[in-house]
Amino acid sequence: MEPVNVAVIYYSATGTVHALAQAIAQGAEKAGARVRLRKVAETAPKAAISANPAWVQHREATGDIAEASHDDLAWADAVLFGTPSRFGNPASQLRAFIDTTGPLWFEGKIAGKVFSAFTASNTAHGGQESTILALSNTFYHWGGIIVPPGYTDPIQFQSGNPYGTSHVAGDGAPGDIALQAARHQARRVVDTAAALKAGRTAL
């Protein structure tokens, strides 16, 4: 069977979600998938970015990562979306990309894919679950198959978010536990997508 195609589509201003996205991409590759790591386009005003050195630095450091396109979504069997929490919701940059997908949705090119999500917030109760659940609203509308990590691996009892990998950015960069959880989430998504792909090929 053809390998599973996985798109990791994320937004990150200061690098936390980017670090999780890289671990997700590694986990998916290790599980046998073909992977596209894609950031969404920046939409914030230049003045806002230049007022934050960490934002400027991260933007420069990830200049070579391709921007997400509709082709990435259409190509993928599974998509993992990553976003920082913004007042309990996904970042507007990721929403802006999602809000361009009407034509793909209308043509039935998104339905039936596997979806999963990961996030970061500055504080432990800063809206991680609500951010992932808010993204799930879109997955329902797309007719997606939502695959959360749950408590399906011992690492989940340490990192502890069954909705999706999440990290408290106020504690510093994601450490080994969050990165392991990210890799586990990716593996679970790939395994599920592979089973679906095999089943559909056999139909």
Ligand SMILES: Cc1cc2nc3c(=O)[nH]c(=O)nc-3n(C[C@H](O)[C@H](O)[C@H](O)COP(=O)(O)O)c2cc1C
């Ligand atoms: C407009 C805005 C709203 C935010 N809202 C919250 C929030 O409600 N709770 C929280 O814990 N962190 C909040 N944050 C912090 C971000 O979630 C945090 O900086 C982000 O997860 C870091 O990810 P990144 O390094 O990938 O950009 C907010 C940040 C911004 C800029």
